[in-house]
Amino acid sequence: MYAAIALVAGIVVGLFLHPTVPDWIAPYLPIAVIAALDAVFGGLRARLDRIFDAKVFVVSFVANVLVAALIVFLGDQLGVGSQLSTAVVVVLGIRIFGNVAAIRRHIFKA
Amino acid sequence: MPEPAGPSGAPRRNPRPALLTSILGDTLDPGYAEAAARRGMSGPPPARRHLAGWGYLVLGVLAVGLVLGIAARATAQSAPSAERTRAALLGDVHGAQQRIDSLEARASVLDDQVRSAQAKLGATGPLATVSALERAGAMLPVQGPGLRVVVDMADDGSDSGVVLDADLQLLVNGLWASGAEAVSVGGVRLRGTSTIRQAGGAILVDNTPVFWPLTIDAIGDPSALHVSFVSTEGFGRFAAFASLYDIRFDVTARTHLTEPAAPGPDLRFATALTSGG
Numbered sequence: 325m326y327a328a329i330a331l332v333a334g335i336v337v338g339l340f341l342h343p344t345v346p347d348w349i350a351p352y353l354p355i356a357v358i359a360a361l362d363a364v365f366g367g368l369r370a371r372l373d374r375i376f377d378a379k380v381f382v383v384s385f386v387a388n389v390l391v392a393a394l395i396v397f398l399g400d401q402l403g404v405g406s407q408l409s410t411a412v413v414v415v416l417g418i419r420i421f422g423n424v425a426a427i428r429r430h431i432f433k434a
Numbered sequence: 435m436p437e438p439a440g441p442s443g444a445p446r447r448n449p450r451p452a453l454l455t456s457i458l459g460d461t462l463d464p465g466y467a468e469a470a471a472r473r474g475m476s477g478p479p480p481a482r483r484h485l486a487g488w489g490y491l492v493l494g495v496l497a498v499g500l501v502l503g504i505a506a507r508a509t510a511q512s513a514p515s516a517e518r519t520r521a522a523l524l525g526d527v528h529g530a531q532q533r534i535d536s537l538e539a540r541a542s543v544l545d546d547q548v549r550s551a552q553a554k555l556g557a558t559g560p561l562a563t564v565s566a567l568e569r570a571g572a573m574l575p576v577q578g579p580g581l582r583v584v585v586d587m588a589d590d591g592s593d594s595g596v597v598l599d600a601d602l603q604l605l606v607n608g609l610w611a612s613g614a615e616a617v618s619v620g621g622v623r624l625r626g627t628s629t630i631r632q633a634g635g636a637i638l639v640d641n642t643p644v645f646w647p648l649t650i651d652a653i654g655d656p657s658a659l660h661v662s663f664v665s666t667e668g669f670g671r672f673a674a675f676a677s678l679y680d681i682r683f684d685v686t687a688r689t690h691l692t693e694p695a696a697p698g699p700d701l702r703f704a705t706a707l708t709s710g711g
Contacts, residue, residue, distance in 0.1 A: 330495040338503015345508045357505045360498040366463050373462070375470035378487035382494035384463045389501075415457060422461025 331364070351400070352393040355409055358416045359388040365423040372430040392416070572625040572696040576616045578653040580691045581609070581660060585672065586647035586682035597648075597681060599632035601671060606630065606650065608666030612659050614652035618693040620644025625696035640697070647682060656687035 345353065363385035370376040392412045399408030428434075552564065568574050583605070587597050606624065609617055617624045622639040631638045637648065652659060663669050663685070676683040 327491055327495045330492045331499040334496040334499020334501075335503040335506075336499075338500045338505075339507055345504060350508065353501075353505045353508055356501045360501045363494075364498055366461075366466075369462055370466040373466070375466045377466055377469035377473075378490035378494065380463065380465040380469045382490045382497075384465055385494055385498060418457055419461045422458070426461065 327367075351405070351409075352396060355392040355396055355412055356389045358413055358420075359385065359392050362388065362416045362420050362423075365420050365427065369423045369426045369430075372427060388416075572616065572623050575693065575695045576653060577690065577692040578615070579656050579687075579689050580614065580616075580651060580653035581656060581663065582684075582686050582688050582691065583609075583650040583652070584647050584682060584684040584686075585650065588680045596635075597675070599630050599637060601668075601675070602637065602648070602650075603630050605668035605672060608663060608668030609650070609652040609659075611666055612652075612654070612662035614654045614659060616653040616693050618651045620648050620650075621694065623693050623696040628696070651688075651691045651693055653691055653693065656689075660685070660687060 363381065366384070367376060367381045370381070395412055396405055396409045399405040565574070569576070585597060585602070585605070602619070606617060606619060619630065619639045620637070622628075622642050622644060624639070628640050629638070631641075633643075636643050638644070652663075669685075672681075672683045675681045
């Protein structure tokens with residue numbers, strides 16, 4: 325419950341506070357969004373599996389964002405940045421899809 | 435790697451690669467299971483740790499929300515800027531086109547002024563020579579009786595019904611050879627250096643694209659023009675095309691045809707001799 329309120333609060337703050345995004349962060353923002361969605365759905369599924377752990381949630385989210393940004397950064401330096409960000413999006417996208425499917429099985433039992 | 439056994443007990447031919455299996459199967463972070471196993475061994479967490487867990491959770495979720503909100507904001511901001519760039523480029527293009535139009539209009543107004551000034555000075559002497567040369571150089575619009583030839587490709591879209599630039603060149607040369615005094619192809623007046631070329635499926639007359647069906651106007655004595663045009667190679671070729679490949683080829687005599695002026699020659703390197711010529 326508090327988690328949902330905090331999520332909405334974060335989104336509202338992000339939307340209405342107009343934080344200026346520095347140019348060097350802009351390429352990593354989509355990756356961060358995918359990692360954030362992965363963390364949210366992963367946490368939701370763990371909660372439904374009754375194995376949720378707040379520390380794991382936060383640490384995995386932060387680490388995933390950093391690692392994804394690092395991979396894309398390295399790819400940019402090597403000239404394959406867009407391909408590597410595609411790879412990150414595909415892997416995280418598959419995880420999101422699998423987690424949402426698990427959540428669906430929990431909720432609808434189907 | 436041992437081959438996993440299939441449902442029937444026989445070894446499976448194509449074992450799934452371990453990487454794909456783990457990507458598709460382990461969608462949940464393994465950390466959750468490990469943390470749960472640790473908790474299971476050490477019993478339920480004490481109240482203090484529970485509170486710390488809530489703190490973690492709220493902070494983490496707040497961070498997630500911030501990322502989502504900032505990203506939404508940034509995307510919404512950058513989309514209009516791309517749109518603005520596009521609109522600005524379109525505006526530039528339109529502005530350039532309008533400038534071309536106005537300059538062309540101005541050029542024709544100045545042309546008219548030059549001509550009326552010449553007419554005021556009288557129609558004899560050097561000015562008469564100028565206008566005669568202009569007429570010969572196809573720099574004045576002309577009118578008169580003549581032949582109108584309409585050519586179109588066959589409708590069936592087959593390759594054999596395509597009219598090539600070389601065919602049109604032959605046809606137009608036939609018109610000149612039959613005594614035409616002025617020729618325009620698709621509304622573009624031909625001058626001494628005019629070209630008829632093909633770029634892909636389009637015909638370019640003096641680098642101006644013209645469209646099918648193509649109207650070729652030739653000014654001259656209609657009956658004499660017609661008689662000698664019929665015996666040219668171009669006419670024979672198109673007559674054969676019309677019967678063999680079903681292209682359109684109509685030749686009609688007209689009592690009144692008008693043709694626009696050809697653009698003046700773009701002399702970039704040639705200059706006139708100063709004395710006498």
